[in-house]
Amino acid sequence: MTSHQNTQTMKPATAAKKLGVYLEATPAEFQEGVVSRTELNELQADPPAWLQELRKNGPHPRPVVASKLGVSIAGLARGGITEPLTTEQIDALKQESPEWLQKERAIQAEVRKETVRIKERDAERARRAQEA
DSSP states (O other), X not given: OOOOOOOOEEOHHHXXXXXXXXXXXXXXHHHHSOEXXXXXXXXXXXXXXXXXXXXXXXXXXXXXXXXXXTSOHHHHHHTTOOSOBOHHHHHHHHHHOOHHHHHHHHHHHHHHHHHHHHHHHHHHHHHHHHHX
């Protein structure tokens, strides 16, 4: 028996998420079709003009907006940001530096510190366990 390798495909929403772009801002043919793993790899390796433009100027999906602002997705929601933002809007928010953004950045910094502390603690415990 020979096995037939099926082409792995994904919905446009999944592909957009993997590409880090807002689905509704992509071309209609992208939104309406399916994307194969090969096509996704090609888009990542050699992005067409529309993809380069979206990545540069947006609108960006919430995970990208959160990353660019240095906050969590939940922090965006607490700050009232529920819609995709363009790079220009993100830069404007950084310039304004509203109180909620400062607070969420501080929270995110604490979360990162705690993550590092826990990782170091676990590594130390593993090292001790190996020595014992």
